[in-house]
Amino acid sequence: MVVKKRQYYGFNDFHMPQVPRAPRSARGRGLNKIKVEDSQICAFELLASLAGKLLQESESSASSNASEANDQPVIGGGGGGGGGVKFEQDDDRPLKAECLDHGSCGESDFVTQFSSPNSDQKCLLNEFPHAESNSILERSSVITNPNSSKNVGADLKSMICKSKNACENIPGKVEGSLDSRVSCDSYMDIGLSRQKRRERLDNGGLIVDPCSSNDPMKMCMKFPAVINSVNNVELPSCRDPVPSASIPRPPQRIGDRRIRKLLTSKYWKVAPKLKDCEFSKPAFLEGGMNSRYLKRKLSYSRERYQHNTFYKRRKFTDHSVVVTSDGGFSSESVCNSPDKNMTGDKNGAAIMFHGHQAALHSKDSQVKFSIKSFRVPELLIEVPENATVGSLKRSVVEAVSAILGGGLRVGVLLHGKKVRDDSRTLLQTGITSNENLDTLDFSLEPTPVQVPPSLCTEDPLPLLPCDTSQLISRSPTTPIVDSGISDTLPDPAPLTNLDTNIESNRESVSSHADIVTDNTLSDSRALVAVPSVNAEELAMVPLNQKSKRSELVQRRTRRPFSVSEVEALVHAVEELGTGRWRDVKLCSFEDADHRTYVDLKDKWKTLVHTAQIAPQQRRGEPVPQDLLDRVLAAHSYWSQHQGKQHGKNQTAILKITDSHAVRNGVEDIHSI
């Protein structure tokens, strides 16, 4: 087990300098072997994730690594757009597909709690070979043993977020590890440090053996499996937004069922294999940092939400190998069908907080709302044990400020359903009484931004309507960086061509998207861009191929049944009954490739329903009443006769002679 653990969590071979990447599997590495006490979580994954994100920004990729030829992550895979980050394994197998957000999702990944009371769980983290002063990670990566009085920035977060000073001057000391510090600034820092790292590499590849006991960067990290959270932080008032602070945690309700499903072990293969990955000459280094920096700033709010996402995931998966899907989007998420096109909350995007409203109904035509406070259900604030109360307070303030300062709008939900039409009156909306007010909720959402039409892909994905809600949050403020994989939204071809490994990421990706609205389109692309993942590398990657496929692959186009089709269906059912859809398909829709027997079954279901409702309530192309009558008759008949076994109920059939169904049934029987 030692070996195994080492493989999973030992970051021995991890060459941080190159790029913090998701240690997917360090298996079989003979280099630097260090025992790891426990394998709960790997901060590295977080780092890796961040790294990946950073890499995304980079335009090009590749390169050879100074240290180990085997461990060379490929950056900017695919079209050279620099978007996708691919981690490769020793054997050249693609380590993992990472969906990285170009420049924006980075920090969130790092927002993790490392300080754990449990000293048992440790992970050896090898740090950057670079000079301490240059690497943020170096500086901060000292994860601490809670027991140790020497905790330096107990968490990875702090380390990552450390200096706000974008410049080289990075505070050598980690301040009270304010988790909330995670922000775009941190991003910058990382970038800088990487830049430096790269420079070093370029200057001779100063890769230090992480395992070296002399390596100052090596450290012991502890990771709590569970994230502590402070619930219900009341925000009586908004203070000055502190952009740099942000570690909002999404309320549980945010995740939609999909997320839950995803997070439940069912879809995840908890195989925390850490891979020794190393990026050499990260492409991102090539690019100008300034522009990226700006982007980061601009996309600030979006990032915040990603934090949330990350947290969410972390919370549900103690093994944390969530890096995989960070920032990922499923095609569905990215480009939803029009009907889903509302605000994105359906996708779990927007709603961050619930406003508490004590509504008072006053007078007849007046509805008085007394919003006592907006609550942050799960704001996660974690600070080291040795942090001061003052720092805790600051952390809270910063986190909260960050949340509120990012530009929010208020959403109104009635009965849990979002009221989207701002033009409607309260009366029209149904907000008129105390009873209703009880079910009224307010939510804080990211301020939507107009989305450039260009973002919507039309052609390649005719069947994949763009979800404006998704796009909204992306847009202008969040520069979309072309990952180089595709120029538009997920393209059909790439998507369908993705191998199963990619698809396996789908679920996680989609779930991710569900709760995160703030993602750039590039995210999805990045995902797509990173095509293959070794099965073994799929640790924490959803295994349910099926579900993934469904999401990656766009939803089928809606193709209303024509009257003639209905007629054919009715006729077939009259003869075959309602339990033999495959036969129905074969008999009457054999040539209709787009109609599966499931479709026929569903259509029948709707036909029955349609026939049972008032004509006024029916929609779509009207179905001749006579057909509906036949539907009812057949439905009734087959219901009584258990369908399926029509041949066996001749007696019963013969007894009933006054309905179409019977008539047909009889014919059928006779024909047999």
Add this chain to the structure above:
DNA sequence: GTTAGGG
């Protein structure tokens, strides 16, 4: 792979 149902 089908069927039956819920979503």
Add this chain to the structure above:
DNA sequence: CCCTAAC
């Protein structure tokens, strides 16, 4: 139409 459970 999708997704799943149950066959």
